[in-house]
Amino acid sequence: MGQRVEVTLESRGSLKGHEEIIPSNLEKRLSKLLERGFYKPIIVDRTTMVILDGHHKWTAAGILELERVPVIMVDYIDDESISVDVWPDCGKDSITKEEVLEMGLSDNCFPPKTSRHILPFDLPSIGIPLDELRD
Numbered sequence: 001m002g003q004r005v006e007v008t009l010e011s012r013g014s015l016k017g018h019e020e021i022i023p024s025n026l027e028k029r030l031s032k033l034l035e036r037g038f039y040k041p042i043i044v045d046r047t048t049m050v051i052l053d054g055h056h057k058w059t060a061a062g063i064l065e066l067e068r069v070p071v072i073m074v075d076y077i078d079d080e081s082i083s084v085d086v087w088p089d090c091g092k093d094s095i096t097k098e099e100v101l102e103m104g105l106s107d108n109c110f111p112p113k114t115s116r117h118i119l120p121f122d123l124p125s126i127g128i129p130l131d132e133l134r135d
Contacts, residue, residue, distance in 0.1 A: 004121075008071060015051050033061070038128040038130065040125065043071070044072070044074070082119055084100060
């Protein structure tokens with residue numbers, strides 16, 4: 001889609017997750033990052049730094065001891081073109097943006113594949129070598 005997005009580098013430690021990860025998916029992300037560098041940015045709410053999309057990449061970045069990660073900041077609550085739904089069979093019938101942020105700001109997490117974000121833009125492909133993200 002046509003919306004212009006800006007990729008910035010942010011401190012990995014400043015981001016907050018709201019969902020658990022799937023170990024097999026984490027292994028795939030680790031392999032892909034080691035092979036290609038950081039290839040897709042993480043989507044983050046600008047106000048709270050809660051991760052909306054990219055939990056596996058963020059977790060893999062921690063394992064790889066990356067200091068910074070590429071992100072796209074969005075105005076999650078105010079941007080009506082961003083919507084959230086649930087994945088089929090996740091155990092919830094619906095979810096709100098507020099619930100996602102509350103979970104991200106708490107010490108808990110939803111199970112993997114609970115929230116499914118629909119974004120008004122395609123994630124750009126990027127190619128950032130891991131060494132550039134280490135310190």
